[in-house]
Amino acid sequence: MTDQTDALPVTIIDDEEDMRASIAQFLDLSGFAPQSFEEAAPALDAIDEDYPGVVISDVRMPGMDGLELLAELQRKDRDLPVIMITGHGDVAMAVEAMRAGAYDFIEKPFDPERLSDLVRRAATQRRLTIDNRLLRRELADGTVLLRRIMGDSPAVERLRATIMDYAHADAPVMIKGERGSGRSLAARALHAAGPQAGHPFLTLNCAAEPASHIEERVFSPDRSGNPPLLIAAGQGMVVFENVSALPARLQTRLGQTLSDGKMSDGAPIRCRIATIADEKVGEEVASGQFSPGLFYVLSALEIVTPPLREMGQDVLKLFEHYVDRFAQDYDTPRPDMSAEDAASLLAHDWPGNQRQLINIAERFVLRARQGTPTVRVVLGEEPAPEPSDARAAESGARPLKDHVEAFERLQIEAALRRHHGAIAPVMEELALPRRTLNEKMAKYGISRTDFV
Incomplete structure (x- = not known):
């Protein structure tokens, strides 16, 4: 029998007891968690808006038939996959159900393997739907988004506390840190945890487009008459990345506009400004690459995202999290981690920070299909720069x-x-x-x- 805790739920509605029992037995053996109902009404009560599984229903049933059930389910959730079972003479009803939004139909007598395949494909679609909903909710819920900044180390606790402290401020904030250390996630959490949540969250990478295009986008309406970026954001947030890539003239104009708090036509700027910067941004200011005037406007408040090497045992938690995620994504057993693996993770310098950790976790899961992997071997497949003496001493000091x-x-x-x-x-x-x-x-x- 299947472990009902982790298996995908499938609701079966059919007034024929033998049919219900045979479908349920086969799906159970196929790794699902079936729940059977003789009538539509009690099944409808058991299915809520975020039901994570699939519904299988006969078309012809006493009381509420399959088409009526489909209509009621779609009032709850239009994206819920419903597979209809039809008799020989009910194909027309099945076609009508497909037009009304059913996922698919299968005609009696049917091959159980085909039904199982249908359920698996519908389950994949359902999982994507639920994941997208959760993501949208996280982006609208600052407390949930903050929990995505995982870890219990003092560095991560300070990061979360700083984000919460600054979330309700109005001043521009500069988010500094090494690449791959979660600066973009910190910006989204800052937006979601403050009064800007629910308003636009707009980003602009100043190194990704010609300066002339960026100038038009920031300060001028587009060809369709939509307002410039600083106005289009309303009371939301605009995040600038790689601001030092802008030419000096444009940096000066941006700094002056933000200092004035209004556009050249007098329109007030109501959005909050955040900037994602390299941890060596001070050197860019000293060399003249980053205008000091603009820097001091953008860095009224500062948030520093910690590098992975400063997060201590959080490295193991993060690695476990991503291994779990990739094992689910690739539908493969989750590989166990040895004491040697844990020691390798803790000793590594992680020049690529969390991005590198995510890549290593994915490779660890994929290599498990070929045999028992080790973190050391997986890390060896991606040559990293030799750590500095200071970092080597730090990593070896544990x-x-x-x-x-x-x-x-x-x-x-x-x-x-x-x-x-x-x-x-x-x-x-x-x-x-x-x-x-x-x-x-x-x-x-x-x-x-x-x-x-």
Whole structure:
């Protein structure tokens, strides 16, 4: 039987008991979590707007038939995939259902494998729909978006606290950090956590277009008469990237306009300004590449995104998160991480920061299909610059005790995740008495309720 906790739910509605039972049995053996109903009404009550699965319904049923059920389901959620089962003489009704928005139909008698394939394809579509909805909600919910800045290290805690502190300010903010350290995510979190949430979030990469195009876009209406960027954003946020790539004349004009708080025609600028800058932006100012006047306008407030090498054991949490995600994306078993893998992750310098970590996690999952991978081998496939003496000393300064504790915490969390917070099977898997497990969970600040 399938583990019902993780399997994709499928709701089956058919007034024929034998048909319901046979479909449910086959889908269960195929890795789904079927739930059967004899009538449409109780099934309708059990399906909400964010139901994560697929619905299979007979067309002809007493009371509410399949077409009426489809109409009611679409009032709840037009994107919910519904597969209709038809008898030999009901093809016309099935075609009508397709026109009304059904995902597909299958005619009795049917090949169970074909039904299973239909359900899998519909489930893939449903997952994309749900993921897109969650993303849109995250972009509109500052607290949810802040949780995407993952980690418990002091550096990450400071980052989240600073974002919350600055979210309700009006002053321009400069987000500094190394490439790949999450500067764009910090900008979105800043927007979503403040009064600008719900208003436009517009970005402009000043190195991606000719300066003349950027000048027109920032200061002039477009050919369709739409307002310039600083006005089009309304009370939202405009994020500038690579501002130092602008010519000096345009930097001066931008700085003066933002200082005045209005356009040349007198229109007030109501949007908040954020800038994404390199961690060495001070050198650009000193060399004259970045106008000091514009820099001081844009950097009234500063947020610094920490490099991955300063995030300590958060590296392991992030790696586990992305391994889980890629294992789901590629529909492959999640590879386990060894103590050697954990030590390699903690010792690595991560010049590419989180972007590099994401790439390594994906390769780790893909190589697991060919055998047991190791992080060290995967890291060796992407030659990185030799770390500086200071960084090498820093990465080698962690005592063995830190590596052991990091791996121990990782294994306890992984076991709790596998057993959904149930303590007894975790004790059995890790061969730990309850008292020892409780002490270690308290030591590492692990709560079983986070995994239930």
